[in-house]
Amino acid sequence: MFDRSQFGAEGGYAVRIMDLSGGNGADPVEVIRGFGTLEHANAFARRYVRDSIERCRTSGMAPEEVLAAWFAFGEDAEVMGGAEHAWHSAAELNDFVARPALDPEDRSWRALDPRRDEDAAEEEE
Template identity: 45%
Template sequence: MDSQKNEESDVKGEYTIHVFDLSSDHEDKVVEIIDGFYNEEHAVVFAHAYVRASVERCRIPGGTNQEIFDAWSAFGEDVKVMNKEDEIWNSSDEIMSFVENKSTPMECDWRSLDPRRLVDEDEFPEDDKE
């Protein structure tokens, strides 16, 4: 059982998310590295939701797409999905789509996908059986 759990935790650490604060004056704008994703898909879906939420926080009511993009570029947060040293996904290919299309609350719900909040089934206490 423990060996299975160790193998699973090794696999869970394969993908990381690097969070960038676009408003930072520092050369290296990485403010956080998140790990513990189950697989590449989990990391990429989290990344989409995280960037979408950041764009929505920067969305200017009645603003043009360029104004929204400029606000996000100045004050938002960006992410990259990494597998060791290789970049798997970054927002540059999709950011304008996120800006042009208002996201739903579900599309922005990165918290429900956050591996730091997920609880393994083994962490729950056993129910008392009568």
């Protein structure tokens, strides 16, 4: 059963973007804050990773090659604050590398970026 008390936690949820190439060591490239619900943070992280995998894919690559390229050059996303209900790339990684994203919405993490809302609010002021 899903624990609804995790929605709207004080301060919201955050997503850590991790550089898999090791260029940043164990530190995140950035931490994106402002997700009001766990569902929002999970959807953002899922789309971010899906997009990262697709940017590593070239025509004709076997799934193992896509996976190797992602681990060498890609970025992972970790949801912070969702405990066992947080989305993890490991849950869908094999499917993502085996099946290219055909629907652009699968990769549209920018549409879910909470910083986009902040930018729009600043423009209105």
